Amino acid sequence: MNKILTIIKREFMTKFFTKGFLIGTLLSPFIMLGLIFFPALLGDIDQERTNHFHFVDQSGTLASQMNTLFNDTLSDGSPEFQLTEISPATFASDRQRLETALEEDAMDAILVIPENVLSNGKIDFLATSVGGLSVLGKMEGRFQEAINKIRLQDAGLDPDNVEKLTANVDINTLKVGGGEQSEDAFDQQMIMAVVFLFFLYMSSILYGNSVMRGVLEEKTSRIIEVLLSSSNSFQLMMGKIFGVGSLGLAQYLVWMVVGGLGFFIAGSTAPSLLNNISVEPIVFLYFILFYMIGFFQYSSLYAAAGAMSNTQEDAQGLSTPVTFLIIIPFLLSLTLGMQNPDGTISTILSILPFFAPMVMFVRMALVDPPMIEIVLSLVVNVAAIIFFIWLCAKIYRVGVLMYGKRPTVPEMIKWLRYR
Amino acid sequence: MNALVVENISKTYDDFQAVKSVSFELQEGKLFGLLGPNGAGKTTTMRMIMNIIVPDSGNIYLFGEKFNELHKNQVGYLPEERGLYPKMKLMDHLQFLGEMKGMSPKDAKTIGLRWMDRFGMLDRAKRKVSELSKGLQQKIQFISTIMHEPKLIIMDEPFSGLDPVNAKFLKDILLELKASGTTIILSTHLMDQAEKLCDEICLISNGQIVLQGDIKKVKKDHSLNNVIVEYSGNGDFIKSLPMVKTSDDYGNYIDVQLHDDRSPGELFKELASADLDVRRFEATEASLNQIFIDIVEKK
Structure with missing residues (x-):
């Protein structure tokens, strides 16, 4: 036991106090935030401009309404849409000239409302680029509304009455848990689940690879035999796994402290910033629990892959299947797990080893799975951890002293039978 | 008391038998040489003693305990x-290995530093391993082998890659440790080194012990009873002496092999009484090197 602790201490001290790790740990929260907010910021900047549109109304139904339909203003008070009408009579002869002007950026787009717009509901949007989705979406909605009104009137119905009768029904998502109801928090919970899931995924790959590289380094630098003369291969492997795993936990601890400080400062200076953020503290506990379950499963396989390799290339090849065991559950959690956390497949996946850490985490963060499933999942996965560590320790023990060619599968099966 | 007892250990890899039923005993405070050509099974034997590899069969006892x-x-x-x-x-590295x-x-650090001082590398204590030459790295490894005052030291080819100065330094420390009661096993293929250092030897070839025992006895057993004589005058009579088995005469230099039951002393008396000017008389012992080559080639 003392030897495992000595190994953990070495792993931790030599890796934690390196410039790369410290800088990476301190910078990554900011990079994360940047990745989330930067695209949104860019999108906002892009939208803040007036759209110069020319339009021709060959149906004669919408021209009079156009300015009221598109009377939005930008945040500085200037109009979002500047519309110029083209007479339908001259459009055909002017079209060439207008399109040239469009190409020379004299305007942003030409809208052609055809004669039969009421029956086939199609409007042409001529532009040199397809344009921002939000603008197109807005226009589609407005035209839809206006044309529907005209269609209703033509059918002899009162549009206002129809609107009342077909008023939207909204589903207000409320999550009930622990006696209190959190309104409007469901969306945020989805986002937080994705963020945490992403961290689970990243750290499983990152730290799993770190275990593999560590094992390979000990093998290629030939220190392994010195270590084996003081301890046994099981202690070495466990020390490596726990050492690197504790490094991950330390990193999370730093992030939680930094994040907590951030919340504290934001809370005391600008409380409104925090209105949109709510994380139940229990999610952190789930996160740590599933990080550890996943880490033990993946890293024991990575350790075995490292022990079987002689070069970085060997290790890359051998670790690819292990990496897939992380990527596939991650993608399934993002899709199936998020969309249907209580479905049969999600339920089964949340019990299976390698899938459980991410799928069960998502389920626990989004819905409250029955206690029996949680207990079953924990039992199955702890048993899986014991089994994989036993298996990988056997491979590790023989592998670390084998130099030369990469072993074949039958050879590895033989290794399991070595005394 | 026996520091180490190795009892019929064997190890087979797939279809290759690396070590075949090797046994030996080692008394406390002795320096034991494990000799043999490359691939003979020395390293596998040592790894089995350290329990790095588990033998297929056989037992290993250290100071009377399994x-x-x-251990x-x-x-x-x-x-x-x-x-x-x-x-x-x-x-940090020495501290970790300690x-x-x-x-x-605390002990690991102070004792590590003390040894580094003795090896004249205290000024490099804060340098990284990668900044050191191979020779200096070997010194660090050597310190890490002995810093915890082990009762048994096992060294696989300790002299390989060392310059003569450092090889002597290492030899002096090994003898010092032996004098303080430490039992030492070393493997080497440098026979003259083994000949001078070891109390006992065990020669392994193809995974089997082909020769073992006290070094003086081994050398005596394999002595060829040869004598070299350099002389002036008429020495023709030497080769016809009854005690001479074979001879190789060069005129004023003769290499004589005596019958097994006769001693070089008897030849000396014979020569002294003859009218011969003897400039050199040397009873040659077979070197360990010679024994090694003879036995391995005979196999």
Whole structure:
């Protein structure tokens, strides 16, 4: 036991106090935030401009309404849409000239409302680029509304009455848990689940690879035999796994402290910033629990892959299947797990080893799975951890002293039978 | 008391038998040489003694107890393939290896530094392993083998790659440790080194012991009873003496092999009474090197 602790201490001290790790740990929260907010910021900047549109109304139904339909203003008070009408009579002869002007950026787009717009509901949007989705979406909605009104009137119905009768029904998502109801928090919970899931995924790959590289380094630098003369291969492997795993936990601890400080400062200076953020503290506990379950499963396989390799290339090849065991559950959690956390497949996946850490985490963060499933999942996965560590320790023990060619599968099966 | 008893250990890899039923006993305080050509099974035997590889059959007893993990702290092992963590500082590295042998962090540090001082590398204590030459790295490995005052030291080819100065330094320390009661096993293929250092030897070839025992006895047993004589005058009579088995005469230099039951002293008396000017008389012992080559080639 003392030897495992000595190994953990070495792993931790030599890796934690390196410039790369410290800088990476301190910078990554900011990079994360940047990745989330930067695209949104860019999108906002892009939208803040007036759209110069020319339009021709060959149906004669919408021209009079156009300015009221598109009377939005930008945040500085200037109009979002500047519309110029083209007479339908001259459009055909002017079209060439207008399109040239469009190409020379004299305007942003030409809208052609055809004669039969009421029956086939199609409007042409001529532009040199397809344009921002939000603008197109807005226009589609407005035209839809206006044309529907005209269609209703033509059918002899009162549009206002129809609107009342077909008023939207909204589903207000409320999550009930622990006696209190959190309104409007469901969306945020989805986002937080994705963020945490992403961290689970990243750290499983990152730290799993770190275990593999560590094992390979000990093998290629030939220190392994010195270590084996003081301890046994099981202690070495466990020390490596726990050492690197504790490094991950330390990193999370730093992030939680930094994040907590951030919340504290934001809370005391600008409380409104925090209105949109709510994380139940229990999610952190789930996160740590599933990080550890996943880490033990993946890293024991990575350790075995490292022990079987002689070069970085060997290790890359051998670790690819292990990496897939992380990527596939991650993608399934993002899709199936998020969309249907209580479905049969999600339920089964949340019990299976390698899938459980991410799928069960998502389920626990989004819905409250029955206690029996949680207990079953924990039992199955702890048993899986014991089994994989036993298996990988056997491979590790023989592998670390084998130099030369990469072993074949039958050879590895033989290794399991070595005394 | 026996420091180590190795009882019929064997190891087979797939279809290759690396070690075949090897047994030997080693008294406390002796220096034991494990000799043999490359691929003879020396390293596998040493790894089995350290329980790095588990033998297929046979037993190993250390100081009367069956070898177990706890014994690893009482043994210092220097493998043939040596390695250190390249990015660690020497001081930290020695401390780590000391702690792995059950030393307290404080002891590991002070004793590590003391040895570094003795090896004249205290000024490099804070340097990284990767900044050191191979020779200096070997010194660090050597310190890590002995710093926890093991009762048994096992060294696989300790002299390989060392310059003569450092080889002598290492030899002096080994003899010092032996004088203080430490039992030492070393493997080597440098026969003259083994001949001078070892009390007992065990010669392994193809995974089997082909020769073992006290070095003086081994050499005596394999003595060829040869004498070299350099002389002036008429020495023709020498080759026809009854005690001479074979001879090789060069005129004023003769290489004589005596019958097994006769001694070089008898020849000396014979020569002294003859009218011959003897300039050199040398009873040659077979060197360990010669024995080694003879036995291995005979196999």
